[in-house]
Amino acid sequence: MKYNLHLLCLLSLLATACQPRAQQPPEPRELALPVPQSVEIPEYGDDEDIIVHTGYTASYNHRTLVSDWVAWELTADEANGRLEQQRNFSRDPEVRFPKASREDYSNSGYDKGHMAPHADMKWSHRAMTESDYFTNICPQNRSMNAGAWNKIELLTRRLARRYGSVYVVTGPIFTSDPPRHIGQACVHIPDRFFKALAVNIDGQFHTVAFLVDNTPQDRSPRHYALSVDEVEALISRNLFPQLPEESENNYNWKIWDR
Numbered sequence: 728m729k730y731n732l733h734l735l736c737l738l739s740l741l742a743t744a745c746q747p748r749a750q751q752p753p754e755p756r757e758l759a760l761p762v763p764q765s766v767e768i769p770e771y772g773d774d775e776d777i778i779v780h781t782g783y784t785a786s787y788n789h790r791t792l793v794s795d796w797v798a799w800e801l802t803a804d805e806a807n808g809r810l811e812q813q814r815n816f817s818r819d820p821e822v823r824f825p826k827a828s829r830e831d832y833s834n835s836g837y838d839k840g841h842m843a844p845h846a847d848m849k850w851s852h853r854a855m856t857e858s859d860y861f862t863n864i865c866p867q868n869r870s871m872n873a874g875a876w877n878k879i880e881l882l883t884r885r886l887a888r889r890y891g892s893v894y895v896v897t898g899p900i901f902t903s904d905p906p907r908h909i910g911q912a913c914v915h916i917p918d919r920f921f922k923a924l925a926v927n928i929d930g931q932f933h934t935v936a937f938l939v940d941n942t943p944q945d946r947s948p949r950h951y952a953l954s955v956d957e958v959e960a961l962i963s964r965n966l967f968p969q970l971p972e973e974s975e976n977n978y979n980w981k982i983w984d985r
Contacts, residue, residue, distance in 0.1 A: 767894035782854035797842035808849030819860035831910025840867025874945030
């Protein structure tokens with residue numbers, strides 16, 4: 728009897744354990760908005776599920792249940808948006824299943840961390856609503872989200888005001904094997920996050936990137952700064968394919984120290 732009870736418990740655990748999921752090619756569908764042909768859009772393949780919203784574009788990964796990247800242009804006017812923030816995390820109606828939900832994050836110990844910040848979307852009620860879709864959310868360490876990640880977000884808005892606009896692409900990096908996860912849907916927990924910025928100053932593009940571990944982090948943005956080329960080597964993706972290569976292989980911190 729005791730043996731049968733143990734066997735039932737084991738079978739129950741196996742039934743609820745995370746099973747490996749392959750990233751399936753996206754089903755043909757008509758996009759509500761066209762993919763922007765602008766600087767912030769990284770290199771992507773035909774097998775990626777590209778989601779276009781009012782304030783950002785994302786490539787949703789149905790294996791990890793987070794986006795591989797999220798990209799947007801933030802203008803000075805948008806950075807000065809004054810609409811009242813209202814949070815309402817929800818599933819993205821543009822994304823097919825499987826996809827993450829609010830329940831996956833509940834009592835997980837991780838924040839619902841925005842890739843494109845909610846505060847970057849205060850210029851449009853629709854953009855703010857869409858920024859709370861789980862397409863734009865990753866499990867983030869609470870201290871890192873409120874600390875180093877928030878400081879980089881604040882810097883990005885200052886740069887948009889200073890230079891007129893800033894092009895941003897950000898996303899998770901996974902190194903754990905096997906991957907860590909939260910929730911019944913097995914949302915993968917990133918080990919690190921990257922954010923790459925580009926600005927146009929007098930007709931010349933300048934870039935910088937940031938790399939932050941998904942652990943308690945609260946240092947200044949400069950501590951996490953590196954070249955875009957270095958991040959591209961880690962993730963095997965060209966983040967700014969429209970820019971000349973020489974604009975990505977180094978950075979001048981004086982441009983970003985705002």
